[in-house]
Every structure is written in C-alpha cells, then in structure tokens.
Amino acid sequence: MRALTVRERVDDVAWFIAWPTFAARPLASARERVLVLLAVVPVHLVFGAIVFVQLWLIGRLAGPLPRPVVAPDTLSTSPLAFLVLAPLLEELVFRSWLTGRVAALRFAACGFAALALMLAGVSLLPDHARTLGWAGAGVALAGLVHWGLTREREPMRAVPPAFIRHFGWIVWAQALLFGLIHLGNFAAPASPLGVLVVMPQVLGGLLLAYIRTRAGLAAGIAYHAGYNGLVLAAASGFG
Numbered sequence: 001m002r003a004l005t006v007r008e009r010v011d012d013v014a015w016f017i018a019w020p021t022f023a024a025r026p027l028a029s030a031r032e033r034v035l036v037l038l039a040v041v042p043v044h045l046v047f048g049a050i051v052f053v054q055l056w057l058i059g060r061l062a063g064p065l066p067r068p069v070v071a072p073d074t075l076s077t078s079p080l081a082f083l084v085l086a087p088l089l090e091e092l093v094f095r096s097w098l099t100g101r102v103a104a105l106r107f108a109a110c111g112f113a114a115l116a117l118m119l120a121g122v123s124l125l126p127d128h129a130r131t132l133g134w135a136g137a138g139v140a141l142a143g144l145v146h147w148g149l150t151r152e153r154e155p156m157r158a159v160p161p162a163f164i165r166h167f168g169w170i171v172w173a174q175a176l177l178f179g180l181i182h183l184g185n186f187a188a189p190a191s192p193l194g195v196l197v198v199m200p201q202v203l204g205g206l207l208l209a210y211i212r213t214r215a216g217l218a219a220g221i222a223y224h225a226g227y228n229g230l231v232l233a234a235a236s237g238f239g
Helices: 006-019 030-062 077-094 101-123 125-149 161-165 168-187 192-215 217-237
Strands: none
Touching: 006 030, 030 192, 030 217, 077 101, 077 125, 077 168, 077 192, 077 217, 101 125, 101 192, 161 168, 168 192, 192 217
C-alpha cells in the first residue's frame, strides 16, 4: 500500500473523527508516524475551534458552563503528574487496547475495573477511597504485567471479528467515557447541558485513538503529554 500524502493524511484524520476505522497495526515507517502526528495538529486546531464556538453558544443559551476546579491531591495539582503520569495512565487505560488483540482486551478489562474501583472510592465510598485506590492500582498493575507477558504470543488473527465490525462504536464509546471522567475537573453543572463542557476531551479521545492505531502507543502518550503541556502553559500565562 502506498504512503498517503500530507493532504490525504489530514483528510484521513478528519474522516476518522466522523467514523473511526480499524487498523491492524501502526505504520511501520518512522516518517509516516511523524506525518500522522503532524496531520493531527491542524485537524485538532480546526475541530477544537468549532467545539469552543459551540460551547460559547451553549453558554449563551443555557447559562454559564461549569468552571474548572482544581481539587487538592489530584494529578492536576502536580506538573510532573499532569505531564507524565496522566498521559501515561490515561493512554494505557483508554487506548492501549485499540489494536483489538485478545491480550490487550484483557488488559482493558483490568484497566476499566481499576478505574471503577478508584471512582467508587472518590464518589461512593470516600471513607475507603485510599483502600479502593490501592486495590485499583493493584488490578491495573496485574493487568499490565499479564499484557506484557502475553501480547507477543497472540497473532493478529486473534483480534475478535466483532471488535473490527464494531470498531467505530468502540472508539466513540471510549472517547465519551474519557470525556465524562474529566467532569471531575469542573464544578457541578447547573443544567444537563453543562456536561458538554468536556467536549474538548471527547475530541481529544478520538484524535488520540487515531494516533494510537496509526502511529503507536508511544506517539499517543507523547501527543497527550504535549497537549497537557500547552494547557498548563496557557493556564500559567492567564494566571
């Protein structure tokens, strides 16, 4: 298969947002992987601008949207965690398994179980938050170790046909969930439309899924960290 031109790659990114398509493995060429990252940037800028305009219009119609709230003892209070741990953990949990290989899907099950335990500790059982947090970390670590030991043993034909068939819905689901977990970064919404404040994170989840499947997990982590760095710099610049 011939390599895509820059224009074709940008078009491919844009179409992926509308309906994600499965890729058996990331591109082999380092040049093509770099091109993937370069193509994502203008698409992110254009669609990000559209999202922010929509949020501005929603705020005008439905009242002020929830404002960001930085809770103590969270990843967002530590620049190192915000720039390193958050991109690493979020990409592992939400997108590392988008290859569809059985070992990766097992890891995804562990990752989402760990996330459920941690969220339960924060939202439902705050008195046991530390215990549930450590339990979640243990489940995630066990899943990661198992994934590392088994992922190379399973051939690409191990990808379940249903995963490929429903890949578009799967990517959209992870992007929506990725957005929703970021509601914890905002004040409680005054109206149901307030949940739309995480639309930028949903867009990010879709674009990071494209990077993961076309350029690899390391590229997704790097892009995520770079984006967080820009957000941190902008927040510092605006006081």
